[in-house]
Amino acid sequence: MTALHAALAGLELVDHPVLLRQRSRDFYWYSPILKRQLDGKAADLIVVPRAVEEVVQVAAACARLRVPLGVRGGATGNYGQMVPLQGGVLLDMARLDRTLWIERGRGRFEAGARLEAADTLAQQSGWELRMFPSTRRQATVGGYVCGGAAGVGSVRYGQLRDAGSVLALKVVTCEETPRLIELRGADIGKALHAYGTTGIVVEVELPLAPAYPWIEMVAAFEDFGAAARFAQALAETDGLFLKLDSLMAWPLPRYFRGLEEGALPEGRHVVMIMVAVGGEMGVMALAAEHDGAITLQRPYREERGHTPLYEYTWNHTTLQALKVDKDITYLQTIFPPESNVAALIASHEMFGEEVMAHAEFQRRLGRTNCSSLQVVRYTGDERLWEIVRQLETLGIKLSNPHSYILEDKGARVPSADLQLAFKRQSDPHGLLNPGKMSRWTA
């Protein structure tokens, strides 16, 4: 590594083996399969750039010396998105974290800015992020757009890949003379959700939503079907402005710690909700129509030591269960449009408590649909894939969380083609996060 060290002179480097191992991991260990595959993988050197120019310096060195190059945001991904499969250099973006500007309806951030910091700053001007992952407190803006897909807010604002969800990305290419490329419009797809395989995202411009005061609510139901129909009807009620609509089948709520007494009644399926202030009565009336009861209602607030409702939802649901029971893993699935509720109910009846239904309601392609992060009692790979096959008979498709391969997440073909074509120019030596894009490897 002498030539590399020389080329990186003046930069902040980390090469202690313990730190290298620690900082080369994300939350892939939710998956027993990924755990086997990725445990022990680590970068050979971590660089902590403080300016885009330093990212350019690293990219040039890696291109010249043919060293693999990965990027680390908050390391909150669940699929080993940032785990270096072939060692090399890992850029830790923690210091590239400035908010460049916030104006009415838009903000621009360096990739390493934490979502929490970005959101808080935006709120000070009356704005907020349209959507964020349940890892809002740890994740970075860049990590979210490179490794995420949707989140808290998607019930109204849709997916990250929808036109308008990201306004611009600035990427550094991995060439001997790296270029800075500003992507806008449809070109954003070249680097969005590419796990950093097509360029190093250094700046992100996001649309901001006006900041609502949000109310957190939990609705509880005896009957799972009623809970599922309520969650769908709630998302379809355009008069209620929502940020969260998450359905959890009993006994999932049994794993949740830290909510108010009585919020999660024994044996009840629950729907966790964030609604803009003023919508409380509308939610309550709709819950009553579905024989449900409101068991929690409180203003949303961010405070150290206080767990917001969204930290029980999305990928945090599995985490909360894993804190209590290590024999748990999860699936991630996409539902058939229009018949998603029927499929959800059928899957709940098919597996009972072995596959605990957990669905996140969201807008997808203009429809109300849900995706599911089912929590599964893990008894072996064979049974896990058998469950997947049975779900498929209900029209429920896997978006495989047990794979670190980009294309296994169900990327649409046009977007995968676009990324492959862009990678030929932006990473001619195939050094960026190697092994993740199967089309490149093939």
Add this chain to the structure above:
Amino acid sequence: MTALHAALAGLELVDHPVLLRQRSRDFYWYSPILKRQLDGKAADLIVVPRAVEEVVQVAAACARLRVPLGVRGGATGNYGQMVPLQGGVLLDMARLDRTLWIERGRGRFEAGARLEAADTLAQQSGWELRMFPSTRRQATVGGYVCGGAAGVGSVRYGQLRDAGSVLALKVVTCEETPRLIELRGADIGKALHAYGTTGIVVEVELPLAPAYPWIEMVAAFEDFGAAARFAQALAETDGLFLKLDSLMAWPLPRYFRGLEEGALPEGRHVVMIMVAVGGEMGVMALAAEHDGAITLQRPYREERGHTPLYEYTWNHTTLQALKVDKDITYLQTIFPPESNVAALIASHEMFGEEVMAHAEFQRRLGRTNCSSLQVVRYTGDERLWEIVRQLETLGIKLSNPHSYILEDKGARVPSADLQLAFKRQSDPHGLLNPGKMSRWTA
């Protein structure tokens, strides 16, 4: 009327015959059929209350003396909603126009407050009305919730009748001893869109949306099908926060005056758009995908002498055409969910320029759909109903704008039942806007 005058002593009264006729009219004359039926109908006396107590005084007097009692807001309705069919007293709400309070996400207004004033005040606190009719500059808050259904904003926030779209209504009953009743939750349906037949709405509490900076855009298309598919796809793009998505077939744009040179190219079908700032590139890319071009892009602003884009849309479309051509009328129709675009294209092909397609895209029951206010070259009633029958073969249903009967607007049965039951208590003598609710008359 001596006893009535005595009972109304101290109130501001209007009884000059010319003023009575002028102020008893709305925009029903869009319809040649309503024009024949309603021309000449007028109140016998107009009262201009300055406080809710004065409304109570009038209601008590009318109940005791069995005098019909109607309410006038901005008189911008199109179906004779406020036209007194049987004379009597008309309450002109123009002086009951205070904004009671505005707080984060909510505002409460006296019924006679103009939407423009309410919206402007809300904007000063960073909020705005979620939706308004194209008559925003003239219409009142009370008139909108009593006689309106949707409007500019419905493409994201749905219909007025959706849970959460109205937070509370305060109504005065028409009894010898009138009661003040606060309606919340599902009870709002008792007075919402009831044309004032079930109570006199004196206060309205509305949810407010955070105020976005909006951009007005026009996209123009050679092919009508492409324009229709674009308008639907635009509404379905959850990443673009929209306020308006209105499709007008050529030659409708020929009637529009006052837009910038080149905004409405000869022979082109257009889509009029309001999108939150930052979404311009997303709209542009989507238009290009559909072989369309952006022909206007400017910030939305309200200024005397400047016509905002929304004043070419919704019910204003017909008005703009009527300013140029008196032989025009219109229809109002609802489209089949899921196949609305196909039905729209088929209807355009069926009639050509005789029935100029005009569709307002909106959320309805959680789906993207459109309603249409087709502009029709009127050649007689018989042909008009023949057109309606032919539209019905395409699954396009009439929401009859040529009738002043409440139920002809396609009220859902549960809501009509609720209103009838409430009217038995709130208007036992059947004096409120008599002749409009056919279930009561029957």
